[in-house]
Amino acid sequence: MKTDVKALYQAHEFAQRAGTTVRTLHHYxxxxxxxxxxxxxxxxxxxxxxxxxxxxxxxxLKFIGFSLKEIKQLLSRNGMNLVxxxxxxxxxxxxxxxxxxRAISALAYAEAIxxxxxxxxxxxxxxxxxxxxxxxxxxxxxxxxxxxxxADLAKRYDPxxxxxxxxxxxxxFADVEAALGxxxxxxxxxxxxxxxEALITAFTGGDPGIRExxxxxxxxxxxxxxxxxxxxxxxxxxFMNQALAIYRQK
Amino acid sequence: MKTDVKALYQAHEFAQRAGTTVRTLHHYxxxxxxxxxxxxxxxxxxxxxxxxxxxxxxxxLKFIGFSLKEIKQLLSRNGMNLVxxxxxxxxxxxxxxxxxxRAISALAYAEAIxxxxxxxxxxxxxxxxxxxxxxxxxxxxxxxxxxxxxADLAKRYDPxxxxxxxxxxxxxFADVEAALGxxxxxxxxxxxxxxxEALITAFTGGDPGIRExxxxxxxxxxxxxxxxxxxxxxxxxxFMNQALAIYRQK
DNA sequence: CTTGCGTCTGACGTAACGTCAGACCGTAGG
DNA sequence: CCTACGGTCTGACGTTACGTCAGACGCAAG
Numbered sequence: 044m045k046t047d048v049k050a051l052y053q054a055h056e057f058a059q060r061a062g063t064t065v066r067t068l069h070h071y072x073x074x075x076x077x078x079x080x081x082x083x084x085x086x087x088x089x090x091x092x093x094x095x096x097x098x099x100x101x102x103x104l105k106f107i108g109f110s111l112k113e114i115k116q117l118l119s120r121n122g123m124n125l126v127x128x129x130x131x132x133x134x135x136x137x138x139x140x141x142x143x144x145r146a147i148s149a150l151a152y153a154e155a156i157x158x159x160x161x162x163x164x165x166x167x168x169x170x171x172x173x174x175x176x177x178x179x180x181x182x183x184x185x186x187x188x189x190x191x192x193x194a195d196l197a198k199r200y201d202p203x204x205x206x207x208x209x210x211x212x213x214x215x216f217a218d219v220e221a222a223l224g225x226x227x228x229x230x231x232x233x234x235x236x237x238x239x240e241a242l243i244t245a246f247t248g249g250d251p252g253i254r255e256x257x258x259x260x261x262x263x264x265x266x267x268x269x270x271x272x273x274x275x276x277x278x279x280x281x282f283m284n285q286a287l288a289i290y291r292q293k
Numbered sequence: 294m295k296t297d298v299k300a301l302y303q304a305h306e307f308a309q310r311a312g313t314t315v316r317t318l319h320h321y322x323x324x325x326x327x328x329x330x331x332x333x334x335x336x337x338x339x340x341x342x343x344x345x346x347x348x349x350x351x352x353x354l355k356f357i358g359f360s361l362k363e364i365k366q367l368l369s370r371n372g373m374n375l376v377x378x379x380x381x382x383x384x385x386x387x388x389x390x391x392x393x394x395r396a397i398s399a400l401a402y403a404e405a406i407x408x409x410x411x412x413x414x415x416x417x418x419x420x421x422x423x424x425x426x427x428x429x430x431x432x433x434x435x436x437x438x439x440x441x442x443x444a445d446l447a448k449r450y451d452p453x454x455x456x457x458x459x460x461x462x463x464x465x466f467a468d469v470e471a472a473l474g475x476x477x478x479x480x481x482x483x484x485x486x487x488x489x490e491a492l493i494t495a496f497t498g499g500d501p502g503i504r505e506x507x508x509x510x511x512x513x514x515x516x517x518x519x520x521x522x523x524x525x526x527x528x529x530x531x532f533m534n535q536a537l538a539i540y541r542q543k
Numbered sequence: 544c545t546t547g548c549g550t551c552t553g554a555c556g557t558a559a560c561g562t563c564a565g566a567c568c569g570t571a572g573g
Numbered sequence: 574c575c576t577a578c579g580g581t582c583t584g585a586c587g588t589t590a591c592g593t594c595a596g597a598c599g600c601a602a603g
Contacts, residue, residue, distance in 0.1 A: 055549065065550080070591055085599055087550055107396050111590070126404075133400040140393045143386050146357050150383040154376075305580065315581080320560055335568055337581055361559070 050091055051080065057090040061098050076115050077101060108136055215239060219283060227285040236290035239283060300341055301330065307340040311348050326365050327351060358386050465489060469533060477535040486540035489533060 054065045068088065071077035077098055080091040097118070104114045109132060117128060215238050222232055304315045318338065321327035327347055329338035347368070354364045359382060367378060469485050476482065 053550080064591085066592065067590080069551085074590095083550095083599090085550075086552095087599080105590095107399055108393075129400055129403050133397060133404070136393050136396050136400070140390055140397065143358075143390045143393065146386050147383060147390070149357055150379055150386070153379050154383070303580080304582095314560085316560065316562085319582085324559095333568090333581095335581080336583095337568080 051089040052091075053083075054088045054090070057088075057094070061095060061102075063098070063102075071098075071101070071111075074111065074115070076111055076118075108132055223282055227282065228289045232286045233290055233293075236283065236286040239287065301339045302341075303333075304338050304340070307338075307344070311345060311352075313348070313352075321348075321351070321361075324361065324365075326361055326368075358382055473532055477532065478539045482536045483540050483543075486533065486536040489537065 052060065054068055058065045058068055068077070068079075068090075072079065072088065077094060079088040080094055081089040083089060100118060101111075101114055104117060105111075107129075109117065109128075113128070117125065215235065219235055219239075222235060225232055302310065304318055308315045308318055318327070318329075318340075322329065322338065327344060330341040330344055331339040333339060350368060351361075351364055354367060355361075357379075359367065359378075363378070367375065465485065465488055469489075472482055472485060
């Protein structure tokens with residue numbers, strides 16, 4: 044029963060079949076992550092089935108986000124506990140995703156503001172930055188809310204927010220625009236304020252680092268020149284500021 | 294009306310207030326992204342309010358995921374269109390998040406398999422890799438589904454899947470285990486098969502690159518030794534394979 | 544022998560800084 | 574005035590996962 048199948052491939056063909064490059068194979072070889080099965084007399088690398096399997100494992104672990112160094116450890120399982128590694132890795136990735144969620148939310152806001160209003164790019168850009176930094180405000184806002192209120196808000200808005208943030212921002216903008224003339228203290232406008240805050244909360248999310256940093260930044264601006272000019276120059280901004288002020292005092 | 298506020302800070306203090314490091318300021322200075330307002334006679338950097346604002350913008354754009362090079366462009370708005378840049382950036386980030394979602398899903402699966410079954414780490418690990426690569430199967434599976442069926446599955450499962458993948462995997466495992474003795478062709482088991490496929494689809498998601506690569510990898514294994522041994526050695530795996538086979542033929 | 548295509552080994556480039564290392568500044572205490 | 578302590582400066586190397594030359598060699602066909 045001879046195995047007619049070709050058993051060994053040279054670098055290029057192997058790389059192609061594996062969906063990677065020769066240079067990558069060199070790299071893995073040099074760092075001891077994947078050594079070829081053998082060499083020709085001329086020193087050309089020869090890869091076999093076992094190599095393919097190992098490469099497959101490497102690709103998989105890379106997909107999951109491990110570094111090559113970690114992969115080397117895992118594949119030689121030198122004292123490394125797979126379960127723990129996976130758990131840690133999952134937490135790391137989830138953190139990254141939360142960050143991306145907030146970034147997406149911020150971008151959605153930017154998109155909304157650029158479409159709904161007709162300011163120059165630069166002005167709008169200024170506002171975008173301002174809004175993102177507004178997370179700082181949450182520090183103070185939090186003292187106005189009770190724990191339960193915050194938890195409630197979080198429960199109602201947080202999970203889906205990041206996903207359809209774009210929709211939400213657009214809708215909110217439309218609603219606010221429609222309510223422009225009304226009393227900022229009215230039930231209706233106050234509900235808009237609540238939604239606004241919730242949206243801000245969404246991409247403020249749970250990143251303590253950024254919140255702190257920008258918080259310091261913002262506080263600094265205020266201290267620096269007494270009343271640092273905040274760029275809410277448009278109607279909507281002014282209107283919402285009134286509404287939010289009332290909302291927070293309640 | 295004199296402004297009593299200190300107007301200039303030295304590197305360390307400025308960095309601290311801005312929530313960054315001196316070395317970062319050096320870096321930004323050297324690459325021309327943020328030049329200090331002035332220097333002392335000794336050559337020490339002095340930063341002012343304008344610098345703080347600019348740094349704030351830099352931090353914000355970094356948060357959104359732009360590279361320093363891009364930020365430099367954006368802040369000098371040399372031919373760069375903000376709207377387009379933001380849109381592109383959003384797509385990029387969303388792609389990244391989809392990748393993370395699939396990775397998380399894969400890790401959730403790993404977690405589930407390691408908890409529910411009592412194999413050695415290594416064996417389970419082998420399966421994890423196998424499952425992730427199983428996305429390759431979707432290539433063939435797709436020829437069994439109609440477009441509408443796929444769309445339907447995607448609609449029903451895709452959005453929420455990535456979020457609560459862990460739960461879903463655990464639940465599915467429990468259900469499958471409970472149904473172990475039954476007829477693989479029964480309505481009940483077939484529904485489990487549908488769920489199984491849907492979960493696999495979830496982290497197979499929409500990444501054409503990885504799907505292709507691993508597809509090639511897998512196809513190769515099969516060709517290489519005729520019938521390459523697939524590591525579904527456990528009861529659940531064998532059971533589900535039967536059920537899935539029937540499910541796909543339907 | 545010459546083409547053409549493939550392989551090998553360095554060596555440098557990338558992104559965004561962190562981490563020394565060696566040298567200098569500035570102020571308070573002795 | 575000397576010195577310690579803390580801050581600043583520049584330059585150079587380290588990090589991650591390879592990509593991109595560059596120069597030299599292998600091998601089969603015409």
